[in-house]
Structures are given as C-alpha cells and as structure tokens.
Amino acid sequence: KQEVTQIPAALSVPEGENLVLNCSFTDSAIYNLQWFRQDPGKGLTSLLLIQSSQREQTSGRLNASLDKSSGRSTLYIAASQPGDSATYLCAGYSGAYKYIFGTGTRLKVLA
Amino acid sequence: SQTIHQWPATLVQPVGSPLSLECTVEGTSNPNLYWYRQAAGRGLQLLFYSVGIGQISSEVPQNLSASRPQDRQFILSSKKLLLSDSGFYLCAWATGGWNTEAFFGQGTRLTVV
Numbered sequence: 599k600q601e602v603t604q605i606p607a608a609l610s611v612p613e614g615e616n617l618v619l620n621c622s623f624t625d626s627a628i629y630n631l632q633w634f635r636q637d638p639g640k641g642l643t644s645l646l647l648i649q650s651s652q653r654e655q656t657s658g659r660l661n662a663s664l665d666k667s668s669g670r671s672t673l674y675i676a677a678s679q680p681g682d683s684a685t686y687l688c689a690g691y692s693g694a695y696k697y698i699f700g701t702g703t704r705l706k707v708l709a
Numbered sequence: 710s711q712t713i714h715q716w717p718a719t720l721v722q723p724v725g726s727p728l729s730l731e732c733t734v735e736g737t738s739n740p741n742l743y744w745y746r747q748a749a750g751r752g753l754q755l756l757f758y759s760v761g762i763g764q765i766s767s768e769v770p771q772n773l774s775a776s777r778p779q780d781r782q783f784i785l786s787s788k789k790l791l792l793s794d795s796g797f798y799l800c801a802w803a804t805g806g807w808n809t810e811a812f813f814g815q816g817t818r819l820t821v822v
Contacts, residue, residue, distance in 0.1 A: 602752075629807045641715070641799055642813040649808040687753075691809055695741055695760060699753040 600625045600692055604700035612708050617675040619703045621688035626669030628690035628698070633662050633673050636685045636702070645686075646673070678707045711736035715800045715814030722821055728773075728787040730817050732800030735781065740802040741809070742783040744775055747797040747816075759783060760805075795821045 601624045611617060621631070629650045634642040646655045646662040648671070654663040659676040671688055685702040692698055715732045722728060734740050741760050745753040755768045757775035765775050772791050776784045783800060800814040 630809070632811060634813075639797075639816070639818065641815040642801075644810065644812055647808070647810045689811065691807075693807075695758050695766070695803075696755065697743075697803075697811060701750075701752040 600698045602688065602690065602698050602700035604688060604703050606703055607701070608704040610706045610708065611678060613678060613680060615678050617678055617705070619673040619686050621671040621700050623669035623690055623698070626666055628666065628669070628692050630691050631664045631671050632689045634687045634689065636687060642687065680707045680709045683707050711812065713800065713802055713812055713814045715817060717817060718815065719818045720820070722790050722819065724792055724821055725789045728785070728790050730785040730798055732783045732814055733781055734802045737802070739780060741805050742777060743801040743803065744783065744785045745799045745801065747799060753799065757785070790821045792821050795819055
C-alpha cells in the first residue's frame with residue numbers, strides 16, 4: 599500500500615529564511631505530483647504540478663522537484679514571509695483515478 | 710476559468726438526521742469528481758469518486774453515499790448521521806489523464822451533535 603510521509607510535520611521559522619519541505623512515497627510508482635497549500639478551516643489550493651515528464655516546476659518563490667527513482671519530492675520556499683504560514687500537502691497520482699496525500703507540514707513564519 | 714463551489718461551509722446536524730452536501734464545477738466538462746474527508750491531524754481520506762454521470766466508486770464503506778445527477782454536480786448524502794460522521798468534507802475535481810491536476814472546494818465543516 600502506497601504511503602506518503604512529509605517531513606517535518608511542523609516548522610517554525612523567522613521571516614526571510616529559505617525552507618525545504620520534504621515528501622516521500624513508499625512506492626516510487628507515481629505518475630505526477632502536486633503540492634497544495636491549506637489555510638486553517640479552508641480547502642486546498644494547488645501550488646505546483648510536476649507532470650510525469652518533468653522533474654521540477656517553479657512559481658514565484660516556490661520551486662518543487664520530483665525524483666521518481668527515489669520516490670521523493672521537495673518544495674523549496676525562498677525568502678519566507680508570514681503570509682506563507684499554512685499547512686503544505688503533497689499528493690501523488692498513482693493511476694486508477696487515485697491521489698495519495700501526505701499528512702502535511704504545518705509551517706509558521708514569524709514576523 | 711474553472712471554479713468549484715461547495716456548500717454549505719458549516720453545518721451542525723443532530724444524530725440520526727439526513728445529510729446532503731453539494732458540489733458543482735464550472736468551466737469544464739466531464740471532470741473527475743471526488744469527495745474526501747479530513748480528520749484533525751490526519752490526511753485526506755478518499756470517500757467517493759466519479760468519472761461520469763451516474764458512475765460512483767466507493768472507497769470506504771461508510772454511512773454515506775454519493776450521487777452524480779449531472780456532469781458537473783456531485784452530492785454527498787446520508788440517511789442517518791452518526792457522531793463519527795463529523796469532520797471536514799472536501800469536494801475536488803480533476804482534469805484526468807496521466808498529467809491530471811486536482812482542484813478543491815472550500816470544504817464543509819460538519820459537526821454531528
């Protein structure tokens with residue numbers, strides 16, 4: 599059974615730091631990977647999608663990479679801001695209409 | 710552009726009462742539709758998904774059911790709610806294919822009392 603681990607589970611950093619959030623799959627057989635942001639009591643907002651033929655994607659201060667051979671993805675946040683405070687979830691698409699979600703990294707950026 | 714609407718945002722229902730949560734998608738056709746439940750401190754649990762009108766796949770045998778009466782409408786129902794049905798329910802749609810991308814609604818916080 600495919601499982602997803604996100605490390606760290608929680609993170610508190612001062613404003614301006616560069617951050618790395620990690621996501622790993624027990625079975626590296628995923629087709630694509632998506633990173634989401636979730637604010638308290640809200641739905642998930644899609645941040646980045648790494649398609650099956652890609653190894654990384656960038657959007658503004660966010661960069662996500664995917665290493666299928668090891669079943670690992672990282673989300674890099676540059677120059678963190680208090681507005682980045684949220685829970686970040688990764689999800690892999692494993693086929694048959696199924697997404698496998700991690701339990702998230704809860705990020706707090708202190709002003 | 711595509712948008713997804715989910716309502717209500719919050720709901721407090723007594724044990725044994727019925728439930729109906731609705732989700733609609735705009736700006737796309739034939740989306741794959743999903744219902745998830747998110748418990749505090751835990752990941753998203755897939756409840757149902759649908760790849761077409763009237764086609765429902767159940768992932769978890771629960772006190773819940775789902776229906777897709779129209780292409781862009783997905784409904785989560787229960788005839789009699791249990792305390793254990795409390796949680797945060799999320800509707801999502803996906804583009805499909807190997808490079809599928811998922812988009813979520815704002816969620817419904819259900820409290821069964």
